[in-house]
Amino acid sequence: MKIKGTFLDEISHDIPHQNWGRVEWDRDFSYMKQIGINTVILIRSGYRKWLTYPSDVLISKEKAYTPPVDLVQMFLELSEKHQMDFYFGLYDSGRYWVNGDFQQESDLNKHVIEEVWSKYGKMSAFKGWYISQECSRKTGAIIDMYRGLGEHCKAVSGNLTTLISPYIDGIKNISQYQKETSRDLGVSLKKHEQDWSEIFDGIKNAIDIVAFQDGHISFDELDDFLLVNKQMADKYGIRSWTNSETFDRDMPIKFLPIKWEKLLMKLKAAERVGMEQAITFEFSHFMSPQSAYLQAGHLYNRYKEYLNQLI
Amino acid sequence: MKIKGTFLDEISHDIPHQNWGRVEWDRDFSYMKQIGINTVILIRSGYRKWLTYPSDVLISKEKAYTPPVDLVQMFLELSEKHQMDFYFGLYDSGRYWVNGDFQQESDLNKHVIEEVWSKYGKMSAFKGWYISQECSRKTGAIIDMYRGLGEHCKAVSGNLTTLISPYIDGIKNISQYQKETSRDLGVSLKKHEQDWSEIFDGIKNAIDIVAFQDGHISFDELDDFLLVNKQMADKYGIRSWTNSETFDRDMPIKFLPIKWEKLLMKLKAAERVGMEQAITFEFSHFMSPQSAYLQAGHLYNRYKEYLNQLI
Amino acid sequence: MKIKGTFLDEISHDIPHQNWGRVEWDRDFSYMKQIGINTVILIRSGYRKWLTYPSDVLISKEKAYTPPVDLVQMFLELSEKHQMDFYFGLYDSGRYWVNGDFQQESDLNKHVIEEVWSKYGKMSAFKGWYISQECSRKTGAIIDMYRGLGEHCKAVSGNLTTLISPYIDGIKNISQYQKETSRDLGVSLKKHEQDWSEIFDGIKNAIDIVAFQDGHISFDELDDFLLVNKQMADKYGIRSWTNSETFDRDMPIKFLPIKWEKLLMKLKAAERVGMEQAITFEFSHFMSPQSAYLQAGHLYNRYKEYLNQLI
Numbered sequence: 001m002k003i004k005g006t007f008l009d010e011i012s013h014d015i016p017h018q019n020w021g022r023v024e025w026d027r028d029f030s031y032m033k034q035i036g037i038n039t040v041i042l043i044r045s046g047y048r049k050w051l052t053y054p055s056d057v058l059i060s061k062e063k064a065y066t067p068p069v070d071l072v073q074m075f076l077e078l079s080e081k082h083q084m085d086f087y088f089g090l091y092d093s094g095r096y097w098v099n100g101d102f103q104q105e106s107d108l109n110k111h112v113i114e115e116v117w118s119k120y121g122k123m124s125a126f127k128g129w130y131i132s133q134e135c136s137r138k139t140g141a142i143i144d145m146y147r148g149l150g151e152h153c154k155a156v157s158g159n160l161t162t163l164i165s166p167y168i169d170g171i172k173n174i175s176q177y178q179k180e181t182s183r184d185l186g187v188s189l190k191k192h193e194q195d196w197s198e199i200f201d202g203i204k205n206a207i208d209i210v211a212f213q214d215g216h217i218s219f220d221e222l223d224d225f226l227l228v229n230k231q232m233a234d235k236y237g238i239r240s241w242t243n244s245e246t247f248d249r250d251m252p253i254k255f256l257p258i259k260w261e262k263l264l265m266k267l268k269a270a271e272r273v274g275m276e277q278a279i280t281f282e283f284s285h286f287m288s289p290q291s292a293y294l295q296a297g298h299l300y301n302r303y304k305e306y307l308n309q310l311i
Numbered sequence: 312m313k314i315k316g317t318f319l320d321e322i323s324h325d326i327p328h329q330n331w332g333r334v335e336w337d338r339d340f341s342y343m344k345q346i347g348i349n350t351v352i353l354i355r356s357g358y359r360k361w362l363t364y365p366s367d368v369l370i371s372k373e374k375a376y377t378p379p380v381d382l383v384q385m386f387l388e389l390s391e392k393h394q395m396d397f398y399f400g401l402y403d404s405g406r407y408w409v410n411g412d413f414q415q416e417s418d419l420n421k422h423v424i425e426e427v428w429s430k431y432g433k434m435s436a437f438k439g440w441y442i443s444q445e446c447s448r449k450t451g452a453i454i455d456m457y458r459g460l461g462e463h464c465k466a467v468s469g470n471l472t473t474l475i476s477p478y479i480d481g482i483k484n485i486s487q488y489q490k491e492t493s494r495d496l497g498v499s500l501k502k503h504e505q506d507w508s509e510i511f512d513g514i515k516n517a518i519d520i521v522a523f524q525d526g527h528i529s530f531d532e533l534d535d536f537l538l539v540n541k542q543m544a545d546k547y548g549i550r551s552w553t554n555s556e557t558f559d560r561d562m563p564i565k566f567l568p569i570k571w572e573k574l575l576m577k578l579k580a581a582e583r584v585g586m587e588q589a590i591t592f593e594f595s596h597f598m599s600p601q602s603a604y605l606q607a608g609h610l611y612n613r614y615k616e617y618l619n620q621l622i
Numbered sequence: 623m624k625i626k627g628t629f630l631d632e633i634s635h636d637i638p639h640q641n642w643g644r645v646e647w648d649r650d651f652s653y654m655k656q657i658g659i660n661t662v663i664l665i666r667s668g669y670r671k672w673l674t675y676p677s678d679v680l681i682s683k684e685k686a687y688t689p690p691v692d693l694v695q696m697f698l699e700l701s702e703k704h705q706m707d708f709y710f711g712l713y714d715s716g717r718y719w720v721n722g723d724f725q726q727e728s729d730l731n732k733h734v735i736e737e738v739w740s741k742y743g744k745m746s747a748f749k750g751w752y753i754s755q756e757c758s759r760k761t762g763a764i765i766d767m768y769r770g771l772g773e774h775c776k777a778v779s780g781n782l783t784t785l786i787s788p789y790i791d792g793i794k795n796i797s798q799y800q801k802e803t804s805r806d807l808g809v810s811l812k813k814h815e816q817d818w819s820e821i822f823d824g825i826k827n828a829i830d831i832v833a834f835q836d837g838h839i840s841f842d843e844l845d846d847f848l849l850v851n852k853q854m855a856d857k858y859g860i861r862s863w864t865n866s867e868t869f870d871r872d873m874p875i876k877f878l879p880i881k882w883e884k885l886l887m888k889l890k891a892a893e894r895v896g897m898e899q900a901i902t903f904e905f906s907h908f909m910s911p912q913s914a915y916l917q918a919g920h921l922y923n924r925y926k927e928y929l930n931q932l933i
């Protein structure tokens with residue numbers, strides 16, 4: 001099981017920013033490429049008022065701040081240079097869908113999709129869309145939102161690939177603003193399967209790939225949950241990637257790079273159930289040789305040793 | 312808007328220590344100088360029992376610990392070498408003024424002021440005093456304390472410049488020991504103006520410069536609060552600097568360097584309202600190329616690019 | 623007072639992993655040796671399902687995970703290479719003794735002791751045992767557990783040295799998962815003495831060395847507690863080391879390297895009461911020049927300057 005893609009954590013939600021310029025990003029794409037990563041996924045194009053590109057839509061409608069740099073343009077250019085596929089992450093209002101009003105989130109994002117496609121659609125690295133609204137349960141009108149947004153992405157862009165990356169409502173589904181790292185009860189396997197079977201059934205024609213995050217459950221539960229995820233996706237004709245998180249959810253400092261042994265266990269579990277490939281959240285903080293967290297560079301080296309063993 | 316000064320976070324209250332010796336501090340002053348910083352402000356000369364210099368007053372009266380190094384002497388020498396202005400931050404007992412007994416805090420500090428002036432007053436870099444007791448509201452006898460201490464500093468030292476750096480009781484006024492990063496309600500602009508008009512009126516002859524911290528309010532509130540701060544200070548004849556914090560208050564890890572975009576927004580807001588200059592809390596952890604937080608070095612580079620654009 | 627030993631924090635409980643391979647560990651042992659460290663103590667050989675070596679006992683009985691690397695073998699080889707004494711830390715189930723069932727913890731560890739001795743007992747660096755179950759009070763059957771495990775270690779290994787490292791139930795005995803860094807009340811000196819006199823009396827023939835952790839009390843209490851610890855240990859014929867923690871318990875980020883001044887104060891307090899030597903938790907994160915926390919390298923340099931002054 002190889003890591004073939006990574007999120008780009010801009011706009012970051014909860015991971016302190018590294019303050020990289022183009023030189024550092026260029027170098028990071030090289031580091032990614034050297035270990036076989038061929039896909040970069042913008043985690044979100046905007047969060048509340050913070051934007052990755054100067055969006056007329058969001059600056060006018062949401063009074064968002066004009067960003068000093070057009071990161072979408074830069075990431076697309078670097079993707080072309082390094083021959084990577086770029087997936088564009090939709091806008092996350094941080095409010096229109098969290099409290100139930102999914103319609104407003106969808107409507108706004110449809111304008112974003114159109115704007116983005118007209119601005120950047122010509123660039124050859126633009127290969128897919130990431131529906132950035134993360135969920136773990138069949139909440140409110142989540143099916144309608146995923147389907148509506150997925151269909152709109154496809155309609156606008158000539159059927160480019162669409163991706164979601166939900167999480168499991170497991171024992172480690174704990175706010176990063178709480179000090180605890182786990183809780184007593186998570187969702188049962190059965191309830192998880194029930195919820196996601198319904199969701200997959202509703203979105204199967206709009207979403208091509210699902211990449212469940214693998215960090216919210218205990219290591220003992222990995223095989224059970226990953227197997228169910230794979231089987232459900234297969235049943236509804238959705239491709240399965242695993243989003244193998246490279247940060248450690250078990251530590252008081254939220255968050256630093258994961259211990260290699262844990263990442264290895266998660267990759268092997270994904271392999272056992274037949275996932276197509278792994279992606280990760282995310283390379284640049286938690287796995288890059290130039291990360292501000294020096295543990296990340298060592299993780300990179302451990303992963304390279306693992307790759308060499310696979311050959 | 313340029314950053315012309317930085318606090319020196321010794322004694323640190325809540326930011327882990329970097330364990331630098333003279334060589335590292337010397338190098339850091341060079342880095343500061345290279346981006347135009349000409350003023351260093353000791354955040355406090357002591358906190359509870361921890362001291363920056365071997366103070367007979369505090370060792371005898373407060374049973375403070377004798378420090379292994381005389382940091383005040385060292386900072387003054389490095390300031391002379393690098394042609395920086397040094398501001399001495401008063402002692403913070405951590406108890407005599409927090410719970411209301413402002414008199415004891417003032418009396419103690421008057422002894423400190425005299426001791427310090429007699430020890431270090433001859434050094435050419437000694438250019439000002441920083442009244443280190445931070446507040447956000449018209450609490451207790453805060454006016455008497457600021458005025459009394461400011462006047463004593465001036466009387467003892469031949470009218471050297473005096474500085475305070477209060478904070479706004481905004482939505483991000485959250486203890487660093489709590490995991491949350493914001494709260495629902497902050498002080499209203501009107502109440503803030505009321506409190507600080509009274510305070511400024513009371514301290515106008517004793518305090519020369521006010522440098523409000525800019526990190527406790529939302530980015531949407533920057534212009535309103537900074538404008539009021541500037542107008543009030545103008546009205547009472549107090550000079551206005553902005554204390555543009557270089558750490559990020561929005562992240563679970565408390566605290567790492569701020570995202571450049573945020574710092575840029577705050578500097579521009581200060582420029583719009585006509586602040587004289589910026590200072591920051593603080594260079595050595597959050598902006599220095601040799602900081603233990605590598606994000607800081609990248610922030611330094613982004614800031615240098617901004618400086619180059621200003622020319 | 624010199625630091626002559628360090629824990630090896632594998633399996634880590636709460637400190638994020640550095641992801642080092644053999645090359646980095648080899649280099650770290652060199653760094654240790656350069657400042658006079660001659661003893662390395664494995665903090666625990668396993669914690670819950672995570673193991674440092676492929677233990678048939680724990681894999682079968684506890685369904686523990688087979689580790690990708692045999693760290694015990696590696697640490698023993700590096701200890702031989704660098705002429706260090708290696709102490710093996712027992713298994714911590716994280717459950718059998720915390721909730722009272724001390725017997726199960728003891729029984730399991732007796733199997734571990736036998737397994738480990740048969741696997742690694744021939745290696746010349748294997749010099750002692752560390753009973754890894756940390757406690758601060760006379761809880762449950764703690765005496766029986768310490769004595770039973772200490773005796774078994776000795777019986778199996780031809781009377782190798784046994785070590786414990788308890789903590790003081792002081793004002794900084796706060797969960798690393800809480801944001802607070804201190805509480806109002808800690809154990810009284812008298813109660814601490816009462817508890818530990820009883821414990822020492824019960825374990826005096828099974829445990830050779832006690833190394834109390836020095837970080838849970840205020841700096842003002844250091845002399846009182848360290849003196850009592852030394853006197854009690856002397857009375858019962860147990861040798862006294864001090865476990866001088868090199869991480870800072872007073873900061874919101876849990877945990878980064880300690881300020882040198884604080885470590886110096888603790889070492890001097892240990893010297894005043896006549897401790898035999900210091901060990902630390904732990905070198906590789908908090909004091910190593912190659913630590914991911916760069917403050918650690920500066921602490922290393924400050925400590926080297928101190929060593930040079932001692933000569």
